Amino acid sequence: MTDTLPGLGGTLIDRMGIEILHASAERTTxxxxxxxxxxxxxxxxxxxxAVLAETLGSVAAMHHAGPDRAAVGIELNVTHHxxxxxxxxxxxxVAISLGRTLASYAITITxxxxxxxxxxxxxxxxIAEPPA
Structure with a gap:
């Protein structure tokens, strides 16, 4: 599914071997x-x-933002167990809060x-438009 998400090819996601299995604003795996x-x-x-956590949350936030807006990470916290x-x-x-200007996610890695x-x-x- 990674190939079907715009702009993800040739990025850190590819280099880390991350594969997106399901993507929606409410839940991404x-x-x-x-x-x-x-x-x-x-x-x-x-x-x-941390890269996997930010990737999954960012992909979900991209879905929340929709095609005419973009989502950029502004805060990441991870605890290693x-x-x-x-x-x-x-x-x-999993979405915690999906607002007009902020989207927050709880990420679990097993x-x-x-x-x-x-x-x-x-x-x-x-944000209103993707960064240049």
Missing amino acids: GTMPVAGNTQPYGLLHGGAS RSARDGLVHGEA DDDGRRICTGRLTCLV
Whole structure:
């Protein structure tokens, strides 16, 4: 589904191996491989979890903004609970608040066994037009 979202090809999303599985303003899901996204100890890099969280929330906010507006992240918070060494991590962004100018999401990231890896919160500003 990543290929069907405008502007996502050739971006960090591609380089991280993120795949968007479902996208709507209310709920967006996706996966990311652990392989290639680790720190030197072989554990999933905390920054990679943050990238997945911001990606899922931003894609959801893009859907909320609609075709004539854009959504840009203005605040991201992540808490790391545990790490992963292999497989995929699975993320879900669920809308907390969908306003005219702000959209906020709670993001949960789990491993292949359903154990929570990371919890995040993203707030996006909805702007009149995409940034140049």
